Amino acid sequence: MISEVRRPARLSDVAELAGVSEATASRVLNGSVGRQVKESNRRRVLAAAEKLGYTTNVAAQAIARGQNRGVTLLTRGVPDDYANPIVSGVVAAAERRGQIITMISAGSKADDLLRAVQTARANRPQVLIIAGGRREGDRTIPALVEALQLYELEGGRVVLISQSGLPFDTVAYENHDGAADMATTLVDLGYQRFAVLAGFPDGLTQQARRDGFLDGLASRGITVPPDLVITSEFSRDAAYAMTGELIRRGVSLDVIFAVNDAMALGALAFLRDAGPRAAGVAVAGFDDIRALRDISPSLTTVHLPWNEVAEQAIDLALDEERTGPRTRLVAGHVVVRESTPPRTESAVNGRPAEPVGASDRTSNL
Amino acid sequence: MISEVRRPARLSDVAELAGVSEATASRVLNGSVGRQVKESNRRRVLAAAEKLGYTTNVAAQAIARGQNRGVTLLTRGVPDDYANPIVSGVVAAAERRGQIITMISAGSKADDLLRAVQTARANRPQVLIIAGGRREGDRTIPALVEALQLYELEGGRVVLISQSGLPFDTVAYENHDGAADMATTLVDLGYQRFAVLAGFPDGLTQQARRDGFLDGLASRGITVPPDLVITSEFSRDAAYAMTGELIRRGVSLDVIFAVNDAMALGALAFLRDAGPRAAGVAVAGFDDIRALRDISPSLTTVHLPWNEVAEQAIDLALDEERTGPRTRLVAGHVVVRESTPPRTESAVNGRPAEPVGASDRTSNL
DNA sequence: CTGTTAGCGCGTTCAA
């Protein structure tokens, strides 16, 4: 079935068939600026290319030009069960501008990111967008920064999406303040006894959200016992397990704040499965990911405008006249839904008040 | 802030600094087979590369070798709110084998796929995996097949994930039979009056599932009125709207079968929002995507082993000794959960029986 | 084990 392997059509094949020089063929097929090719030749070249099934060899192009066009998006970790709003946002935003983006998914181990950056750099893309937070004390950060700086020195452009602090264009969002707002909002709703599912202790994003939440509570004179600020992997399943432990320990609790929605979902799932003995515990999250909009009870969370985050990133990436590292800070806001019903004085220690209803569901994003 | 643009370090720079020839440097840095380089030289080259921040220029490599290593995954449409199990599966499977895969997301318009294939082909990857179904009567299919055949002629490898029928390696799953099983399962549970949210009429996957379901019902002597086989976009929101129309029309209904889980979710959401007037309508889906495992009621659906689908695809992709197009058929199976409680005779026309409980939730994938 | 040589396919001068 497999016939002889044939060589892909080259530019010279096209040129020959069209009866023009390679240079001319190049001008019509991949010409950068104003076409200075006679119309008749132009057509002959196009026809020849079509006939031969010619496709530009971007590798050769890249090598001749010294750089690849295009933007590469680097993600951390294998895509999980819930769509990564950053990834989908960036892809969509790029598509809106006629850009096709290439994605590379780095593993989640410490030096995987560094390796992925090398892989990406090997492709010499114009822009490298890196999505995802980093960890405190990550030994590979210096090497990473060095590699990226080298890359910029070589004419590449780096855009980071997550928290700021590195000397590159960055789109950051308000992790600390969003979480603080969530804290005061919950206090205003009548909650008094808190637990925090804090994710990994060294994740900068999680840290900021955890600290923001605790700071917000502190501003209302509330402190959370250290043993109720719980460390774990930041996944739905880990949160499910951690919530289980909390309940089994018999901790007296009004509400659990999880540093992201996936974890909040895990908490919610455990509470539901646990039935009566866990009744009356509310849950709040962070991110407002779309996949969770049909969860019942609907999730109180900090909404982040992912589309705007993505737009800003592409903006930074495609902006030609850059003079130095810029940071764009994107704000979030608390959205109160059913998972944290208002808690009246009388309801303390008892069941939660009635759900507030799904009225705000459409405001979700 | 931006200093002079510097040229990336080349192999020759490394060679010079190490005091060896380019060939030797090449052998230690990118050498394919058994290293035949003296240890001392080897170390010097490595040190020089490190010092210069050298990264292989894959473009140059590709051009010198005539082909790029690596596999490219082509997806249809911008990633949506629910993680695409094919994409995450393939990425994870590739990672397990130490392969980094490059993703390109094609737009959802008719000729976007063709354009994306050209883009991918321009990169001359070894393997091209294309995920996603095609449409009946798609005018671009012949051109697509031609482009892909050319690509294979040129030494590339194509793997399709979805339904079979095209002359390339394919991983397909049992859309028709899975849906038929679902139909008979629902009949056995006591359901009698059906509606089908069928997605686009020209989507081959949706077609197969719709027809499979109707065939399954027919085998039990049940037919569905044509106006209850509903055509729409295959999204959660479209399904939400279509379900609304169904209910407003006052159709008498036991159960809605949606050709995928996202649509089933939309149906479920409408029924929940509609309250009492829609009580007693059950819902079943197809795909068993993980993101929905915490939905309540849990969703009866046709489970597809996505990890196996992905593994098979990577298998086909990486298998050297191929002689001709092969098809791997992956089976699914019905998983009954809470969204379709058993319906006793007496319950017909009334409320559904009690949910069966969450006992099978852990069996989800 | 190592260096020399000759391309790979394309963009881009520079003349014509």
Added chain:
DNA sequence: TTGAACGCGCTAACAG
């Protein structure tokens, strides 16, 4: 408006 010639960074074949 066109073509000839050169070079991009790297690998492969061959000779040493």
